[in-house]
Amino acid sequence: MTPERLQRITATLDKRQPDLTVLTDEVYKPHNLAAIARTCDAVGIPDIHVVWPRDRYRLRTAATAGSAEWVNVHTHANIEGAIQQFQQQGYKVVAAHLTDDAIDYRNYDFTQPTALLMGTEREGVSAVAAGLCDHHLVIPMHGMVESFNVSVAAAIMLNEAQYQRQRAGLYDQPRLPEAHYQRLLFEWSQP
Amino acid sequence: MTPERLQRITATLDKRQPDLTVLTDEVYKPHNLAAIARTCDAVGIPDIHVVWPRDRYRLRTAATAGSAEWVNVHTHANIEGAIQQFQQQGYKVVAAHLTDDAIDYRNYDFTQPTALLMGTEREGVSAVAAGLCDHHLVIPMHGMVESFNVSVAAAIMLNEAQYQRQRAGLYDQPRLPEAHYQRLLFEWSQP
Numbered sequence: 001m002t003p004e005r006l007q008r009i010t011a012t013l014d015k016r017q018p019d020l021t022v023l024t025d026e027v028y029k030p031h032n033l034a035a036i037a038r039t040c041d042a043v044g045i046p047d048i049h050v051v052w053p054r055d056r057y058r059l060r061t062a063a064t065a066g067s068a069e070w071v072n073v074h075t076h077a078n079i080e081g082a083i084q085q086f087q088q089q090g091y092k093v094v095a096a097h098l099t100d101d102a103i104d105y106r107n108y109d110f111t112q113p114t115a116l117l118m119g120t121e122r123e124g125v126s127a128v129a130a131g132l133c134d135h136h137l138v139i140p141m142h143g144m145v146e147s148f149n150v151s152v153a154a155a156i157m158l159n160e161a162q163y164q165r166q167r168a169g170l171y172d173q174p175r176l177p178e179a180h181y182q183r184l185l186f187e188w189s190q191p
Numbered sequence: 192m193t194p195e196r197l198q199r200i201t202a203t204l205d206k207r208q209p210d211l212t213v214l215t216d217e218v219y220k221p222h223n224l225a226a227i228a229r230t231c232d233a234v235g236i237p238d239i240h241v242v243w244p245r246d247r248y249r250l251r252t253a254a255t256a257g258s259a260e261w262v263n264v265h266t267h268a269n270i271e272g273a274i275q276q277f278q279q280q281g282y283k284v285v286a287a288h289l290t291d292d293a294i295d296y297r298n299y300d301f302t303q304p305t306a307l308l309m310g311t312e313r314e315g316v317s318a319v320a321a322g323l324c325d326h327h328l329v330i331p332m333h334g335m336v337e338s339f340n341v342s343v344a345a346a347i348m349l350n351e352a353q354y355q356r357q358r359a360g361l362y363d364q365p366r367l368p369e370a371h372y373q374r375l376l377f378e379w380s381q382p
Protein backbone atom coordinates (compact mmCIF):
# COMPACT_ATOMS: atom_id res chain seq x y z
CA MET A 1 0.00 0.00 0.00
CA THR A 2 1.24 3.48 -0.87
CA PRO A 3 1.38 6.27 1.75
CA GLU A 4 -1.23 8.16 -0.36
CA ARG A 5 -3.59 5.21 -0.17
CA LEU A 6 -3.22 4.94 3.59
CA GLN A 7 -3.80 8.65 3.91
CA ARG A 8 -6.98 8.43 1.85
CA ILE A 9 -8.24 5.58 4.03
CA THR A 10 -7.63 7.42 7.30
CA ALA A 11 -9.08 10.67 5.89
CA THR A 12 -12.22 8.72 4.99
CA LEU A 13 -12.45 6.94 8.34
CA ASP A 14 -11.95 10.28 10.13
CA LYS A 15 -15.21 11.51 8.55
CA ARG A 16 -17.40 8.43 8.96
CA GLN A 17 -20.75 9.20 10.67
CA PRO A 18 -21.77 6.21 12.79
CA ASP A 19 -25.14 7.75 13.68
CA LEU A 20 -26.43 8.22 10.12
CA THR A 21 -27.71 5.34 8.03
CA VAL A 22 -30.06 4.28 5.26
CA LEU A 23 -32.67 1.56 5.53
CA THR A 24 -34.14 0.26 2.26
CA ASP A 25 -37.57 -1.36 2.25
CA GLU A 26 -37.46 -3.90 -0.59
CA VAL A 27 -35.56 -1.73 -3.04
CA TYR A 28 -34.60 -4.46 -5.53
CA LYS A 29 -32.95 -3.07 -8.65
CA PRO A 30 -29.21 -3.72 -8.42
CA HIS A 31 -28.23 -0.43 -10.03
CA ASN A 32 -30.38 1.49 -7.54
CA LEU A 33 -28.87 -0.28 -4.54
CA ALA A 34 -25.39 0.19 -5.97
CA ALA A 35 -25.98 3.92 -6.49
CA ILE A 36 -27.36 4.27 -2.95
CA ALA A 37 -24.34 2.49 -1.45
CA ARG A 38 -21.99 4.69 -3.47
CA THR A 39 -23.72 7.85 -2.24
CA CYS A 40 -23.54 6.56 1.34
CA ASP A 41 -19.79 6.12 1.01
CA ALA A 42 -19.49 9.66 -0.33
CA VAL A 43 -21.34 11.27 2.58
CA GLY A 44 -19.57 9.13 5.15
CA ILE A 45 -22.16 6.49 6.05
CA PRO A 46 -20.38 3.33 7.19
CA ASP A 47 -23.33 0.89 7.34
CA ILE A 48 -26.58 0.47 5.47
CA HIS A 49 -29.54 -1.76 6.24
CA VAL A 50 -31.69 -3.56 3.73
CA VAL A 51 -34.85 -5.60 3.82
CA TRP A 52 -34.72 -7.86 0.77
CA PRO A 53 -37.73 -8.47 -1.39
CA ARG A 54 -39.09 -11.97 -1.13
CA ASP A 55 -38.35 -12.87 -4.71
CA ARG A 56 -35.81 -14.00 -7.24
CA TYR A 57 -33.87 -10.74 -7.22
CA ARG A 58 -32.50 -11.54 -3.83
CA LEU A 59 -29.15 -12.99 -4.77
CA ARG A 60 -28.34 -10.69 -7.64
CA THR A 61 -29.13 -7.73 -5.43
CA ALA A 62 -26.99 -8.95 -2.57
CA ALA A 63 -24.05 -9.36 -4.91
CA THR A 64 -24.24 -5.87 -6.32
CA ALA A 65 -24.78 -4.05 -3.09
CA GLY A 66 -21.81 -5.89 -1.61
CA SER A 67 -19.62 -4.66 -4.43
CA ALA A 68 -19.62 -1.29 -2.74
CA GLU A 69 -16.79 -2.56 -0.58
CA TRP A 70 -16.58 0.57 1.57
CA VAL A 71 -20.07 0.32 3.02
CA ASN A 72 -21.25 -2.63 5.10
CA VAL A 73 -24.64 -3.99 4.11
CA HIS A 74 -26.74 -5.50 6.91
CA THR A 75 -29.84 -7.51 6.08
CA HIS A 76 -33.02 -7.64 8.12
CA ALA A 77 -35.86 -10.14 7.92
CA ASN A 78 -38.60 -7.53 8.06
CA ILE A 79 -38.99 -3.79 8.12
CA GLU A 80 -40.92 -3.55 11.41
CA GLY A 81 -38.10 -5.22 13.34
CA ALA A 82 -35.48 -3.03 11.72
CA ILE A 83 -37.35 0.19 12.50
CA GLN A 84 -37.98 -0.75 16.11
CA GLN A 85 -34.36 -1.74 16.61
CA PHE A 86 -33.22 1.71 15.51
CA GLN A 87 -35.78 3.49 17.64
CA GLN A 88 -34.71 1.52 20.70
CA GLN A 89 -31.15 2.73 20.06
CA GLY A 90 -32.35 6.35 20.12
CA TYR A 91 -32.45 6.93 16.36
CA LYS A 92 -35.17 8.84 14.56
CA VAL A 93 -36.43 6.74 11.68
CA VAL A 94 -37.61 9.06 8.91
CA ALA A 95 -39.28 7.82 5.76
CA ALA A 96 -38.74 9.45 2.37
CA HIS A 97 -42.43 9.28 1.63
CA LEU A 98 -44.81 11.44 -0.38
CA THR A 99 -47.71 11.93 1.99
CA ASP A 100 -49.79 14.96 2.84
CA ASP A 101 -48.30 15.34 6.29
CA ALA A 102 -44.72 14.94 5.08
CA ILE A 103 -42.34 17.79 5.89
CA ASP A 104 -39.87 19.37 3.47
CA TYR A 105 -36.64 17.39 3.96
CA ARG A 106 -34.70 20.64 4.41
CA ASN A 107 -36.66 21.30 7.58
CA TYR A 108 -35.60 18.02 9.20
CA ASP A 109 -32.59 18.13 11.53
CA PHE A 110 -30.21 15.52 10.09
CA THR A 111 -27.62 16.09 12.83
CA GLN A 112 -29.73 13.83 15.06
CA PRO A 113 -29.03 10.07 14.99
CA THR A 114 -31.09 9.18 11.92
CA ALA A 115 -32.05 6.19 9.81
CA LEU A 116 -33.44 7.32 6.44
CA LEU A 117 -36.00 4.83 5.13
CA MET A 118 -36.34 4.52 1.32
CA GLY A 119 -39.33 2.77 -0.28
CA THR A 120 -39.38 0.18 -3.03
CA GLU A 121 -39.34 1.16 -6.72
CA ARG A 122 -42.96 0.63 -7.57
CA GLU A 123 -45.11 0.83 -4.44
CA GLY A 124 -42.95 3.04 -2.25
CA VAL A 125 -42.89 2.81 1.55
CA SER A 126 -45.32 0.21 2.92
CA ALA A 127 -48.22 1.37 5.10
CA VAL A 128 -46.88 -0.58 8.07
CA ALA A 129 -43.45 1.02 7.83
CA ALA A 130 -44.90 4.50 7.25
CA GLY A 131 -46.95 4.13 10.43
CA LEU A 132 -43.92 3.28 12.54
CA CYS A 133 -41.65 6.10 11.35
CA ASP A 134 -41.07 9.27 13.36
CA HIS A 135 -41.48 11.60 10.36
CA HIS A 136 -42.17 11.55 6.65
CA LEU A 137 -39.93 13.72 4.49
CA VAL A 138 -40.67 14.95 0.99
CA ILE A 139 -38.62 16.56 -1.76
CA PRO A 140 -40.88 19.10 -3.50
CA MET A 141 -41.46 18.36 -7.21
CA HIS A 142 -42.76 20.56 -10.04
CA GLY A 143 -43.34 18.10 -12.89
CA MET A 144 -45.72 15.52 -14.30
CA VAL A 145 -43.97 12.45 -12.92
CA GLU A 146 -45.00 11.75 -9.33
CA SER A 147 -41.69 10.64 -7.83
CA PHE A 148 -37.93 10.60 -8.30
CA ASN A 149 -35.91 7.49 -8.93
CA VAL A 150 -35.21 6.03 -5.45
CA SER A 151 -31.42 6.44 -5.62
CA VAL A 152 -31.89 10.03 -6.75
CA ALA A 153 -34.24 10.79 -3.85
CA ALA A 154 -31.81 9.19 -1.39
CA ALA A 155 -28.93 11.25 -2.79
CA ILE A 156 -30.77 14.56 -2.54
CA MET A 157 -31.63 13.91 1.12
CA LEU A 158 -28.22 12.54 2.07
CA ASN A 159 -26.49 15.47 0.47
CA GLU A 160 -28.59 17.78 2.64
CA ALA A 161 -27.65 15.66 5.67
CA GLN A 162 -24.00 16.10 4.76
CA TYR A 163 -24.27 19.89 4.58
CA GLN A 164 -26.09 20.13 7.89
CA ARG A 165 -23.51 17.89 9.56
CA GLN A 166 -20.66 19.82 8.00
CA ARG A 167 -22.06 23.10 9.34
CA ALA A 168 -22.43 21.45 12.76
CA GLY A 169 -18.76 20.39 12.75
CA LEU A 170 -19.53 16.66 12.69
CA TYR A 171 -16.86 15.97 10.04
CA ASP A 172 -14.16 17.85 11.95
CA GLN A 173 -12.95 15.01 14.14
CA PRO A 174 -13.20 11.22 14.09
CA ARG A 175 -16.55 9.90 15.35
CA LEU A 176 -16.28 6.15 14.83
CA PRO A 177 -15.75 4.24 18.09
CA GLU A 178 -12.06 3.32 18.33
CA ALA A 179 -12.54 -0.44 17.90
CA HIS A 180 -14.72 0.06 14.82
CA TYR A 181 -12.18 2.49 13.35
CA GLN A 182 -9.31 0.06 13.87
CA ARG A 183 -11.23 -2.87 12.40
CA LEU A 184 -12.06 -0.96 9.21
CA LEU A 185 -8.51 0.37 8.96
CA PHE A 186 -7.22 -3.19 9.15
CA GLU A 187 -9.71 -4.54 6.59
CA TRP A 188 -9.21 -1.73 4.09
CA SER A 189 -5.44 -1.97 4.32
CA GLN A 190 -5.39 -5.57 3.10
CA PRO A 191 -4.07 -5.93 -0.47
CA MET B 192 -59.26 14.07 -19.90
CA THR B 193 -60.41 14.89 -16.36
CA PRO B 194 -60.33 18.46 -15.02
CA GLU B 195 -57.73 17.28 -12.46
CA ARG B 196 -55.48 16.06 -15.26
CA LEU B 197 -55.76 19.34 -17.15
CA GLN B 198 -55.01 21.22 -13.97
CA ARG B 199 -51.89 19.17 -13.35
CA ILE B 200 -50.72 19.81 -16.89
CA THR B 201 -51.15 23.59 -16.68
CA ALA B 202 -49.61 23.69 -13.19
CA THR B 203 -46.58 21.90 -14.62
CA LEU B 204 -46.34 24.11 -17.71
CA ASP B 205 -46.65 27.22 -15.50
CA LYS B 206 -43.39 26.20 -13.79
CA ARG B 207 -41.31 25.12 -16.79
CA GLN B 208 -37.90 26.84 -16.95
CA PRO B 209 -36.95 27.37 -20.58
CA ASP B 210 -33.49 28.72 -19.68
CA LEU B 211 -32.27 25.69 -17.73
CA THR B 212 -31.18 22.48 -19.41
CA VAL B 213 -28.94 19.44 -19.19
CA LEU B 214 -26.44 18.36 -21.81
CA THR B 215 -25.11 14.80 -21.56
CA ASP B 216 -21.75 13.95 -23.11
CA GLU B 217 -22.05 10.28 -24.12
CA VAL B 218 -23.91 9.12 -21.02
CA TYR B 219 -25.02 5.73 -22.36
CA LYS B 220 -26.71 3.61 -19.68
CA PRO B 221 -30.47 3.69 -20.27
CA HIS B 222 -31.34 3.74 -16.57
CA ASN B 223 -29.07 6.72 -16.01
CA LEU B 224 -30.57 8.70 -18.89
CA ALA B 225 -34.06 7.77 -17.75
CA ALA B 226 -33.34 8.93 -14.19
CA ILE B 227 -31.85 12.20 -15.46
CA ALA B 228 -34.90 12.87 -17.66
CA ARG B 229 -37.21 12.13 -14.72
CA THR B 230 -35.32 14.56 -12.50
CA CYS B 231 -35.46 17.21 -15.23
CA ASP B 232 -39.23 16.87 -15.38
CA ALA B 233 -39.41 17.26 -11.60
CA VAL B 234 -37.41 20.49 -11.50
CA GLY B 235 -39.23 21.91 -14.52
CA ILE B 236 -36.72 21.44 -17.34
CA PRO B 237 -38.61 21.15 -20.65
CA ASP B 238 -35.76 20.08 -22.97
CA ILE B 239 -32.57 18.08 -22.61
CA HIS B 240 -29.69 17.67 -25.02
CA VAL B 241 -27.68 14.53 -25.57
CA VAL B 242 -24.62 13.58 -27.51
CA TRP B 243 -24.91 9.85 -28.18
CA PRO B 244 -21.99 7.52 -27.84
CA ARG B 245 -20.74 6.15 -31.12
CA ASP B 246 -21.62 2.57 -30.30
CA ARG B 247 -24.26 -0.08 -30.12
CA TYR B 248 -26.12 1.45 -27.17
CA ARG B 249 -27.41 4.19 -29.38
CA LEU B 250 -30.85 2.85 -30.16
CA ARG B 251 -31.65 1.33 -26.82
CA THR B 252 -30.68 4.57 -25.14
CA ALA B 253 -32.74 6.72 -27.45
CA ALA B 254 -35.78 4.60 -26.70
CA THR B 255 -35.48 4.86 -22.96
CA ALA B 256 -34.77 8.54 -22.75
CA GLY B 257 -37.74 9.18 -25.02
CA SER B 258 -39.96 7.28 -22.65
CA ALA B 259 -39.81 10.26 -20.34
CA GLU B 260 -42.62 11.77 -22.39
CA TRP B 261 -42.64 15.08 -20.52
CA VAL B 262 -39.14 16.10 -21.48
CA ASN B 263 -38.04 16.61 -25.08
CA VAL B 264 -34.74 14.98 -25.94
CA HIS B 265 -32.63 16.71 -28.59
CA THR B 266 -29.64 14.97 -30.10
CA HIS B 267 -26.41 16.61 -31.23
CA ALA B 268 -23.69 15.20 -33.46
CA ASN B 269 -20.84 16.37 -31.25
CA ILE B 270 -20.28 18.06 -27.93
CA GLU B 271 -18.27 21.03 -29.21
CA GLY B 272 -21.09 22.14 -31.49
CA ALA B 273 -23.66 21.76 -28.75
CA ILE B 274 -21.64 23.80 -26.24
CA GLN B 275 -20.96 26.60 -28.71
CA GLN B 276 -24.61 26.76 -29.74
CA PHE B 277 -25.63 27.35 -26.12
CA GLN B 278 -22.94 29.93 -25.54
CA GLN B 279 -24.01 31.85 -28.63
CA GLN B 280 -27.53 31.95 -27.16
CA GLY B 281 -26.19 33.56 -24.00
CA TYR B 282 -26.17 30.45 -21.81
CA LYS B 283 -23.41 29.57 -19.39
CA VAL B 284 -22.31 26.01 -20.01
CA VAL B 285 -21.10 24.50 -16.73
CA ALA B 286 -19.56 21.05 -16.48
CA ALA B 287 -20.13 18.77 -13.50
CA HIS B 288 -16.47 17.88 -13.41
CA LEU B 289 -14.06 16.95 -10.66
CA THR B 290 -11.06 19.18 -11.36
CA ASP B 291 -8.84 21.18 -9.05
CA ASP B 292 -10.20 24.51 -10.22
CA ALA B 293 -13.84 23.40 -9.96
CA ILE B 294 -16.07 25.48 -7.70
CA ASP B 295 -18.53 24.11 -5.15
CA TYR B 296 -21.83 23.80 -7.05
CA ARG B 297 -23.61 25.73 -4.29
CA ASN B 298 -21.55 28.78 -5.16
CA TYR B 299 -22.70 28.82 -8.79
CA ASP B 300 -25.66 31.09 -9.65
CA PHE B 301 -28.18 28.74 -11.27
CA THR B 302 -30.68 31.55 -11.90
CA GLN B 303 -28.62 32.45 -15.00
CA PRO B 304 -29.47 30.76 -18.31
CA THR B 305 -27.54 27.52 -17.80
CA ALA B 306 -26.75 24.26 -19.56
CA LEU B 307 -25.40 21.69 -17.08
CA LEU B 308 -22.99 19.30 -18.80
CA MET B 309 -22.75 15.75 -17.40
CA GLY B 310 -19.89 13.40 -18.34
CA THR B 311 -20.01 9.80 -19.43
CA GLU B 312 -20.12 6.93 -16.92
CA ARG B 313 -16.54 5.79 -17.11
CA GLU B 314 -14.29 8.59 -18.36
CA GLY B 315 -16.31 11.61 -17.30
CA VAL B 316 -16.28 14.92 -19.19
CA SER B 317 -13.93 14.90 -22.19
CA ALA B 318 -10.91 17.24 -22.20
CA VAL B 319 -12.27 19.10 -25.22
CA ALA B 320 -15.63 19.73 -23.60
CA ALA B 321 -14.05 20.70 -20.27
CA GLY B 322 -11.93 23.28 -22.07
CA LEU B 323 -14.95 24.93 -23.68
CA CYS B 324 -17.13 25.21 -20.56
CA ASP B 325 -17.52 28.44 -18.61
CA HIS B 326 -17.09 26.76 -15.20
CA HIS B 327 -16.49 23.39 -13.62
CA LEU B 328 -18.69 22.51 -10.66
CA VAL B 329 -17.99 19.90 -8.01
CA ILE B 330 -20.04 18.22 -5.30
CA PRO B 331 -17.72 17.69 -2.32
CA MET B 332 -17.27 14.02 -1.34
CA HIS B 333 -15.96 12.39 1.85
CA GLY B 334 -15.56 8.73 0.90
CA MET B 335 -13.32 6.21 -0.84
CA VAL B 336 -15.17 6.17 -4.17
CA GLU B 337 -14.08 9.05 -6.39
CA SER B 338 -17.39 10.02 -7.98
CA PHE B 339 -21.16 9.75 -7.72
CA ASN B 340 -23.33 7.90 -10.18
CA VAL B 341 -24.00 10.39 -13.00
CA SER B 342 -27.77 10.58 -12.46
CA VAL B 343 -27.18 11.14 -8.75
CA ALA B 344 -24.72 13.98 -9.41
CA ALA B 345 -27.15 15.58 -11.87
CA ALA B 346 -29.97 15.36 -9.34
CA ILE B 347 -27.99 16.97 -6.53
CA MET B 348 -27.06 19.92 -8.75
CA LEU B 349 -30.50 20.32 -10.33
CA ASN B 350 -32.16 20.25 -6.95
CA GLU B 351 -29.90 23.14 -5.90
CA ALA B 352 -30.84 24.95 -9.12
CA GLN B 353 -34.51 24.47 -8.21
CA TYR B 354 -34.07 25.98 -4.76
CA GLN B 355 -32.16 28.97 -6.07
CA ARG B 356 -34.78 29.60 -8.74
CA GLN B 357 -37.58 29.17 -6.23
CA ARG B 358 -36.02 31.76 -3.94
CA ALA B 359 -35.61 34.07 -6.94
CA GLY B 360 -39.33 33.74 -7.79
CA LEU B 361 -38.72 32.01 -11.13
CA TYR B 362 -41.49 29.46 -10.48
CA ASP B 363 -44.06 32.12 -9.59
CA GLN B 364 -45.35 32.87 -13.07
CA PRO B 365 -45.25 31.13 -16.44
CA ARG B 366 -41.94 31.51 -18.27
CA LEU B 367 -42.40 29.41 -21.41
CA PRO B 368 -42.92 31.50 -24.55
CA GLU B 369 -46.64 31.47 -25.37
CA ALA B 370 -46.34 29.40 -28.58
CA HIS B 371 -44.20 26.78 -26.82
CA TYR B 372 -46.67 26.63 -23.91
CA GLN B 373 -49.65 26.14 -26.24
CA ARG B 374 -47.89 23.45 -28.27
CA LEU B 375 -47.05 21.41 -25.16
CA LEU B 376 -50.54 21.93 -23.75
CA PHE B 377 -51.98 20.57 -27.01
CA GLU B 378 -49.61 17.57 -27.15
CA TRP B 379 -50.07 16.63 -23.50
CA SER B 380 -53.84 16.88 -23.71
CA GLN B 381 -54.09 14.19 -26.39
CA PRO B 382 -55.51 10.93 -25.12
Ligand SMILES: C[S@@+](CC[C@H](N)C(=O)[O-])C[C@H]1O[C@@H](n2cnc3c(N)ncnc32)[C@H](O)[C@@H]1O
Binds near residue numbers: 118119123148150153
Ligand atom coordinates in the same frame (compact mmCIF):
# COMPACT_ATOMS: atom_id res chain seq x y z
C1 LIG C 1 -40.09 5.51 -7.22
S1 LIG C 1 -40.49 6.02 -5.61
C2 LIG C 1 -41.99 5.12 -5.22
C3 LIG C 1 -43.19 5.77 -5.79
C4 LIG C 1 -44.49 5.25 -5.19
N1 LIG C 1 -45.45 5.21 -6.26
C5 LIG C 1 -44.97 6.18 -4.08
O1 LIG C 1 -45.93 6.91 -4.31
O2 LIG C 1 -44.38 6.17 -2.99
C6 LIG C 1 -39.32 5.11 -4.64
C7 LIG C 1 -38.94 5.79 -3.35
O3 LIG C 1 -38.18 6.95 -3.62
C8 LIG C 1 -38.41 7.93 -2.60
N2 LIG C 1 -38.90 9.17 -3.24
C9 LIG C 1 -39.06 9.40 -4.56
N3 LIG C 1 -39.45 10.65 -4.79
C10 LIG C 1 -39.56 11.27 -3.58
C11 LIG C 1 -39.92 12.58 -3.15
N4 LIG C 1 -40.25 13.54 -4.00
N5 LIG C 1 -39.90 12.83 -1.81
C12 LIG C 1 -39.56 11.88 -0.94
N6 LIG C 1 -39.22 10.63 -1.29
C13 LIG C 1 -39.20 10.31 -2.60
C14 LIG C 1 -39.38 7.30 -1.63
O4 LIG C 1 -38.66 6.65 -0.59
C15 LIG C 1 -40.08 6.27 -2.50
O5 LIG C 1 -40.65 5.22 -1.74
Ligand SMILES: C[S@@+](CC[C@H](N)C(=O)[O-])C[C@H]1O[C@@H](n2cnc3c(N)ncnc32)[C@H](O)[C@@H]1O
Binds near residue numbers: 308310342
Ligand atom coordinates in the same frame (compact mmCIF):
# COMPACT_ATOMS: atom_id res chain seq x y z
C1 LIG D 1 -19.15 8.37 -12.82
S1 LIG D 1 -18.75 10.02 -13.08
C2 LIG D 1 -17.25 9.91 -14.07
C3 LIG D 1 -16.05 9.63 -13.28
C4 LIG D 1 -14.74 9.88 -14.03
N1 LIG D 1 -13.82 8.86 -13.61
C5 LIG D 1 -14.20 11.27 -13.71
O1 LIG D 1 -13.21 11.34 -12.99
O2 LIG D 1 -14.74 12.25 -14.17
C6 LIG D 1 -19.90 10.53 -14.29
C7 LIG D 1 -20.22 12.00 -14.24
O3 LIG D 1 -20.94 12.31 -13.07
C8 LIG D 1 -20.64 13.64 -12.66
N2 LIG D 1 -20.12 13.60 -11.27
C9 LIG D 1 -19.99 12.50 -10.48
N3 LIG D 1 -19.54 12.84 -9.26
C10 LIG D 1 -19.38 14.20 -9.26
C11 LIG D 1 -18.96 15.16 -8.27
N4 LIG D 1 -18.62 14.79 -7.01
N5 LIG D 1 -18.94 16.46 -8.64
C12 LIG D 1 -19.28 16.84 -9.90
N6 LIG D 1 -19.70 15.99 -10.85
C13 LIG D 1 -19.75 14.68 -10.54
C14 LIG D 1 -19.66 14.20 -13.68
O4 LIG D 1 -20.37 14.87 -14.70
C15 LIG D 1 -19.03 12.92 -14.24
O5 LIG D 1 -18.50 13.12 -15.53
